[in-house]
Amino acid sequence: MGQGKTIIIMLVTLVIGFSCGFLLRPVIAPAQQAALAAAVPPAAPVSSEARGTQYFMANIDEARQVVAGCRDGSVRGGECATAEEAIIKVDAAERRRRFLGN
Known part of the structure; x- marks a missing residue:
């Protein structure tokens, strides 16, 4: 009986943790900031490929x-x-x- 309660408490804790993570995701990493980080061009221009x-x-x-x-x-x-x-x-x-x- 004690093991069953422990497993249920762990599962409830995980569900609450994941839910809070998904709810706080826009606060932790706003969409505009994430889009800007993904759209930043590389610092150095890419040179042509090496000759074979x-x-x-x-x-x-x-x-x-x-x-x-x-x-x-x-x-x-x-x-x-x-x-x-x-x-x-x-x-x-x-x-x-x-x-x-x-």
Whole structure:
């Protein structure tokens, strides 16, 4: 009998708590303030997407310039990794070509 009363008291307390939360929601976070927070544009403009590995493999000189810029800190972002990957692939293909004598 004591456990039944405890469960009922807990359920009533939860129902009252949730009800108060829904009733006080407009007071805690007004709709206008929530809408303004959702509508704020990002602080920094979004740059164009990073060029892919295939682009850098076709333009290996530009890939080497990007990697040099990444090392000295003037270039940041996804292009650093893709340019370096392209250089590695082109160098490996060149070594393979020299090794096989093609």
